[in-house]
Each structure stands twice: as structure tokens, then as C-alpha cells.
Amino acid sequence: MTRPDPRDFARALPEEGRLVLTTHRHPDPDGLGAMVGIEYLLKTRFGIAADFVLEGRIRRAENLAMREILGIDALPKGGVDPAQYAGVVVVDAQPGFSHTHPPGALPVLAVIDHHRGSEEAAPEDVPFFWVAPDYGATSTMVWDLLRAFDLEPDERTATALFCGVRYDTNNLLREAGPRDEEAFRELERRANRRMVAEIDQPPLPRHWFVQMHEAIETCRLSGGLVLTLLGEVRSPETVAEVADWFMRLDGAEWSLAGGACDGVYQVSLRTDLPGADAYPTLRAILDGEGACGGHGRMAGGQLRLDGADLEEVRERLRGRARSVLAVGDAPEEPLIPPVPSTPRNR
Numbered sequence: 001m002t003r004p005d006p007r008d009f010a011r012a013l014p015e016e017g018r019l020v021l022t023t024h025r026h027p028d029p030d031g032l033g034a035m036v037g038i039e040y041l042l043k044t045r046f047g048i049a050a051d052f053v054l055e056g057r058i059r060r061a062e063n064l065a066m067r068e069i070l071g072i073d074a075l076p077k078g079g080v081d082p083a084q085y086a087g088v089v090v091v092d093a094q095p096g097f098s099h100t101h102p103p104g105a106l107p108v109l110a111v112i113d114h115h116r117g118s119e120e121a122a123p124e125d126v127p128f129f130w131v132a133p134d135y136g137a138t139s140t141m142v143w144d145l146l147r148a149f150d151l152e153p154d155e156r157t158a159t160a161l162f163c164g165v166r167y168d169t170n171n172l173l174r175e176a177g178p179r180d181e182e183a184f185r186e187l188e189r190r191a192n193r194r195m196v197a198e199i200d201q202p203p204l205p206r207h208w209f210v211q212m213h214e215a216i217e218t219c220r221l222s223g224g225l226v227l228t229l230l231g232e233v234r235s236p237e238t239v240a241e242v243a244d245w246f247m248r249l250d251g252a253e254w255s256l257a258g259g260a261c262d263g264v265y266q267v268s269l270r271t272d273l274p275g276a277d278a279y280p281t282l283r284a285i286l287d288g289e290g291a292c293g294g295h296g297r298m299a300g301g302q303l304r305l306d307g308a309d310l311e312e313v314r315e316r317l318r319g320r321a322r323s324v325l326a327v328g329d330a331p332e333e334p335l336i337p338p339v340p341s342t343p344r345n346r
């Protein structure tokens, strides 16, 4: 378990000037939580102000609620004037990832992330590069960094970090190590319970049910594989949500979901097979197409459509998923058996 040296982090920071904090496109609670934690550390310990850059729509109800309830503001798209900033800190993502685009023209000063994916060594031009896949959440890493500085998070910061740890580790059930366990317990005590509950159970818009209805109709089962390759979706977050949702199906061992958004076919893979690793599995399913990253039981990837036929892309993924996950000749059956049409008005 790598632990951060606070002096290394301190050395990476500028003498003066504001910083930009960013994460992967379509930020999730772990990315948002880690950003709030780093913002707090910069402000309280170093007197450095920071602005958030959030790329991609946030549509998942829980993520929207987290932004709203915690008052997480971000610069408008394209609102970064490089002259105003000394550098960028990237959390829960790495600059080399296809879904991560730190504002150009600014040096990346620090990267804090728990994803695997960039197998090469730390880039020399990033002064603080801490990538630790043995952490279940980047928010746990930020908690450890705060502790390394003997900093006690305030209630808002603790609530944000707690949400990050609990969603990324699914309440410590997914890829959580002893560090995540400690962070979860310590942050839970400091977090605002009412806010946590409001973020956990937000009102769901009607289109959420429409999307899930479509997912139920699209879902196909083959042995332990649950395959839900949708057409156009409102946001890539939908794809992750669908993959998570169908993982709950009794008997599901792998859940692969996909959906097209902004010219990209987004895929999410989940597994709960003991010892299974979602990332290499998704890499094999993508078979050199697009890019992917992940850790432990979850992985995500993107495939540029570039005008390709959506039906063909879905068919290719379906075929490769079946062969990589060795479902063999297991028949494909719909999740919901077709409803026999009942004659009406008789």
C-alpha cells in the first residue's frame, strides 16, 4: 500500500497563483469528492485557491444531488483562461485516459488516482504522480493525504469524501481495502447525515424510468452474462448505472452495458465473480478498439463511432463478450419473457 509523502505534494505546488482541479468526463461522486477534498487541502494548508473544471454532463440523479447539496460550482465550459492559473490537479483519472482532458496550455502538477490503465511509469513532467490501484476510491487517497498533513476535514469536505468512498466501493463491498474501511468509518462520523441521505435517495425524473424500461427490454441473458447493449442514451452515466443495476440480478456473474452518446459508444463491465478482474476482460472484449480503464470488479471503455453503424458495433461487442466470457452455446434469452398479447374489446 503506497502512502503519500506530504512533502512531495507540497513541493509540486506553485509559489503563487490559482489552480484548476479536474477529473474524468461525466464526474462521479468519487471524482467530485476527491476534488472537494483537494480544494480544502489547498485552501487550508497552502492558502491556494482552486476552481473546478467539470467536463461532460452530469445526469445521474445521485451525482446531480451531490453537486447541488454540496454547492459544487464549476467554471463554464471553455472558461479557463490559462493566464489566470498556475497549473492543474487531476483526480480519479489520468491525463492519458481517453475520457480525461485537462485544460491545455497548463502544466499538470499533480495526479491522484486509483485506476489502472496507464501501465507505464510516472510521467517525468508531473511533479506529484500518485496512482495506487490498491485503493478502492480516490476519495480514500485524498483522506489519507489530508491525514498526512494532520488536517481535519470540515463537515462539507467529510460529506463529499464519504460519498466518494461509499459509491466507488459500493459501501465497502467492492474492492475496498483496509484504507477504504478506515476512511469510510472516520468520514461517516464527520459527514452530515441528512445530506448523505438526500444524495442517496434523490427524486428520479420520469425519463429515468423510461430509460430503465428500455434497458429491461434490451437486456439479454446467457448463462451468467447479462448483456444490455442500448442504442442512444442521454448520458454515459446511464450506461454505468444500467451495468450496476443488472449486476443485482440473481445469478448474474458479469454485466456488460453499452450505449451511444455524443458519437461515442460507452461500455461498462461489472462482475462479482471472486478474483475476476474486469479491466483485462473489457480490454479483451474491445479487442484493440477504443480505450478502457478500470479496477477490480468494474471497468469502463469508450469506442468512437465515427459514423460506424451502431447495430454493427453492438453486434461485434455482443459476439466478443460471448466468446471472451466463454458463455459457449448458452442460449440468449430476454430478461422479460414476451408478454402474450391479450385480445381486447372482446
Ligand SMILES: [Mn+2]
Pocket: 030, 031, 092, 114, 136, 137, 138, 168
Ligand atoms: Mn474512483
